Amino acid sequence: MPEPLLRASPILECCDIAFERDFVPVFSGLSFALRRGEMLQVSGANGSGKTTLLRLLATSLTPSAGRILWQGQDLDRCRTAYRSELTYLGHQAGIKAELTPRENLRWLLPFHPNASGNAERALAAVGLAGLEDSPCATLSAGQQRRVALARLYLSTAALWILDEPFTAIDRDGVSRLEQLMHAHASRGGVVVLTTHQPLGLDGVRLLEMEPYACV
């Protein structure tokens, strides 16, 4: 557990960031700060830039203005350290249909220094016990999504960025995932997620994205 003093200072900070795609602004003037143990739900209409914001935070895109700070340091300076503290699950979760769930989890493990543990146990935790060795192509959309979510059970990274993690997940799976995120936050982790569903968790901060209006 971090010391109380460190807990109070923000771990992830966005200072007045803006992003434009092909000279069309997506959003601008966005600022927020997250402390350890906080969860942020990004919401807004389709096309309001939720995924773009998440990809900015995941360093997949770079903001056209403003700064993102990780533990008070500019992201450009501590990119590798930041990336090893990051688990990102995008819209496209990177699940290979030709590989089995076990293979899908295993090959990515050495890529993240903050990922370890037992792939079987992670798959059992997302309710895929007994399906570890059937090709993902034979699984349903929800089950494939669960394979991707199993990565979270193997992750000890501080920051989780989850783009629509609940897509195609049933009610039981959603509540289990909520518990997992809650446990992560109470360990001092940070979760940033987008979803259109109301979360059954307390203390989730809300960031409402608005469609960009030209003034």
Place this chain on the structure above:
Amino acid sequence: MPASDTVPALATGRAFRALLVRDLTLAFRHRGEMANPLIFFIMVATLIPLGVTPESRQLAVLAPGIIWVMALLASLLSAESLFLADYRDGTLEQLVLSPQPLWLMVLAKITVHWLVTGLPLTLLSPLLGIMLSLPAAGFGSLLASLALGTAALSMIGAIGAALTVAISRGGLLLSLIVMPLYMPVLIFGASAVQLAVDGVSPVGNLAVLGALLAFSCLLSPFATAGALRVSLHG
């Protein structure tokens, strides 16, 4: 707790091997797709004697060039798919966002590409040599030049594949980008075989091919990694 203290050692070697094994597994589960360039290779070699001339003396003159052009086209055809599947299913983003050096992961993918296209083509080439009545003196040079040359082609093709991965139907653009870079490999490869057939030592040409391979090994992983980052920014 500063960030640098919490970063455990990067298991780069293990990551490299994991990606290598994963891509080989994927290639073997797509055996049909993997065999496509090879079948193309054999089909052309079967059709040339029927369409041009069955006379072995004329075929022998054409053989080095034909085999090399086929190898080049087969490598070009398969280069397009190098990063496409990974780009579409989000794996590429996971690779780019991992703290591991991207150029090394790119090198793993290129290695697999060569292992499943260039190497089988090389091993198959003596058969094609027989079908096209290549004189016996040319076989050693054919194998050596194709082994070096197809590896260089895979390296060069990867740059083009990375640049065009985000473009729909980027295949034509890929050919345009990569073709001029393929030329030196083709020229030195085909003439190495021709020289050996003519009874001249092909060592000089093979050395140039080796140099091309070394040069592309040095540049391509970095260029490809940079191009992938640019493509993902789109």
